Amino acid sequence: VRGPLPQRLGEQNEQTQCIVELKPGDLIEIFRSCYQHWAIYVGDGKVVHLAPPCEHPMDGIASVLAALSDRAFVKKDWLEDVVRKDRYRVNNKHDETHPPLPVSKIVRWAEELVGREMPYNLTSHNCEHFVMELRYGVAMSDQVTEAIAMGTVGVMGMAAAVIRSMAQRRKHRKE
Known part of the structure; x- marks a missing residue:
């Protein structure tokens, strides 16, 4: 039988570990190699999260499966099993702009969804999106917003480079 996970918070500096008390309803941001996975803390060392059909221990495979899948499952797992060796932190980042739902409602809703298949x-x-909706009642993803913004900036940068290159070629031809 496991005891609750030591309640720690992974900091930017890996040499520093800051002790925090995890509270039910807290959003947990887990830093995978190329993306962040999100879960919601429900107490007693456990989290509820949205995971691809078969979550492999190797996060690269799981992220590829997630990207290719159009469905996922709501799972309740030990925080330490979901985090593995990755850094994580409590990140209730929208509390100032979106008031959180009552903790009892967040936890009850999360628990009711465990085992369900969801669109992904x-x-x-x-x-x-999943955990933000549980905490705030609004599904949102800053990762998606940032990726779209970066993609837009990237596309605009590429377009500017192509236009600049074409202009230089025309100028060079005229000379």
Whole structure:
């Protein structure tokens, strides 16, 4: 029988570990190699999260499965099993702009969803959307917003480079 996970918070500096008390309803941001996975703390060392059909211990495979899948399952797991060796932190980042729902409602709703199959889409129904809706009643994902913004900036940058290159070629031809 496991005891609750030591209640720690992974900081940016890996040499520093800051002790925090996890509270039911807290959003847990887990830093995977190339994305963040999100879960919601429900107490006693456990979290509820949205995961691809078969969550492999190797996060690269799980993230590929998630990207290719159009469904995911709501799971309740030990926080330490979900975090593995990755850094994590409590990140209730929208508390100032979106008042959280009552903790009892958040936890009850999360627990009621455990075991359910849910639609999954990287841009509209991912693990961050899932936990944000549980905490705030609004499904949102800053990862998606930032990725779209970066993609837009990237596309605009590429377009500018192409236009600049074409202009230089025309100028060079005229000379």
